[in-house]
Amino acid sequence: MQHHFLSLPVSRRHWLLRTGAGLAAGSIALGAASGSMAQTTLATKLKVLVSFSILADLVKVVGGDAVEVSSLVGANEDAHVFEPKPSHAKTLLGSQLLVVNGLDFEPWMTKLVRSASYKGKTVVASQGVKPLTMQEDGHTETDPHAWQNPLNVILYVNNIAQALASVDPAHAADYQARAQAYVQQLQELDSWAQSMFKEVPKAQRKIITSHDAFGYFAQHYQIQFLAAQGLNTESEPSARQIAKLVQQMRREKVRTVFLENMSNPRLITQLSKEAGAQVGATLYADALSAPDQPGATYLGMMRHNIDKLAQSLKP
Ligand SMILES: [Zn+2]
Missing domain, CATH: 3.40.50.1980 (Nitrogenase molybdenum iron protein domain)
Incomplete structure (x- = not known):
């Protein structure tokens, strides 16, 4: 709890900065950089918004320098009780790709997407994961915490690489190569565990x-x-x-x-x-x-x- 309160003002400030930058750079057309290295500058980074911090790390790993990642729910914060604010809708609108966990982890996302009138691409990172269910209060609930198995995260990373490539085909090979290298690290992590x-x-x-x-x-x-x-x-x-x-x-x-x-x-x-x-x-x-x-x-x-x-x- 203490953690939570301490981290909140910092992430708010962070958000305001990001929102401002996002709107300014959002007007620059993507993929217009044909050939010229000089055009691969900060301003042309792909703006990716993710629902929570773990996805932010995965997108950074796969996206590398080509992406700028923001997360709705920050480090040490609880996505289950997150309540989006108008500033979050603004950030979403300035993004070119939205990455969510899926499996009912973000029940607040549908409303946020609607209120922002976001028309960009959304990728469900957990797509392809075999979902686990649990009996809770007499009904069956889907367990959203699929990232806790590193082998599921292989699917996450491949889904993210594919989504980044579809929005930014110029860097498709880079996304693929980084995803592949990371999959190897996930397999090593699993063997060690x-x-x-x-x-x-x-x-x-x-x-x-x-x-x-x-x-x-x-x-x-x-x-x-x-x-x-x-x-x-x-x-x-x-x-x-x-x-x-x-x-x-x-x-x-x-x-x-x-x-x-x-x-x-x-x-x-x-x-x-x-x-x-x-x-x-x-x-x-x-x-x-x-x-x-x-x-x-x-x-x-x-x-x-x-x-x-x-x-x-x-x-
Ligand atoms: Zn949880």
């Missing part, structure tokens, strides 16, 4: 977090995650739900509870006290960290999460 968790007996792979953000991670690495909140952070759990989770933690001897970088720590603190478990590291769930922290990039946040989880689970 597999080797880290191999040392932990499956019966001991149990983790508690604030909300159900780790379903794809859990399935892929065969770790059981229990959460105090459901798939989004909007509703607070009831006293009865918390009591039930505490009972389960005691029964299954869960030793560590983990904080999330964009969630209120109060719930986790309460759980640790009631169940006699220790509070572990902060995991990066739905947002990157500030630039000077380990979760400043997607690869950084995943390495941090895997390292902290494996450390706490090791016998």
Whole structure:
């Protein structure tokens, strides 16, 4: 929570600057640069708007110098409870490509696109991912947190490369090459994670977090995650739900509870006290960290999460 308040004024200021720059440069025609190197200047960068910080990193990796990326929901901020402002509509209107997660992660996006009268291209980064579902309050919900499995992010990166190429065909080969190089890094990350968790007996792979953000991670690495909140952070759990989770933690001897970088720590603190478990590291769930922290990039946040989880689970 503290994080959240600290980061807000900075990102606001950032937004105002970006909006001004976006509108000024938006009038320069794309793809008009035929041949002349001099025309590949700052002003001709492709303006890409993404819904949240993790996508911003992926677009920067694939887009390189050819793109200028803005994110609606910033580092350490919670996309589940985001409320777009008129300034966000303005930024969207000045963008040439919109990248969203999909899988119902951004329920506020439809309204924003409509209110901005945005007519540009939109790409759903998670397209092609096999969605996981969860039973919540008696109905089936789609789990939006697909980026928590690095192999899904291979699809994200390929979708992003394709979308960038369709809006900016002049740089298509560059986008493709950067995506390919990054896919290799994702595969290396996955192999490393597999080797880290191999040392932990499956019966001991149990983790508690604030909300159900780790379903794809859990399935892929065969770790059981229990959460105090459901798939989004909007509703607070009831006293009865918390009591039930505490009972389960005691029964299954869960030793560590983990904080999330964009969630209120109060719930986790309460759980640790009631169940006699220790509070572990902060995991990066739905947002990157500030630039000077380990979760400043997607690869950084995943390495941090895997390292902290494996450390706490090791016998
Ligand atoms: Zn979430």
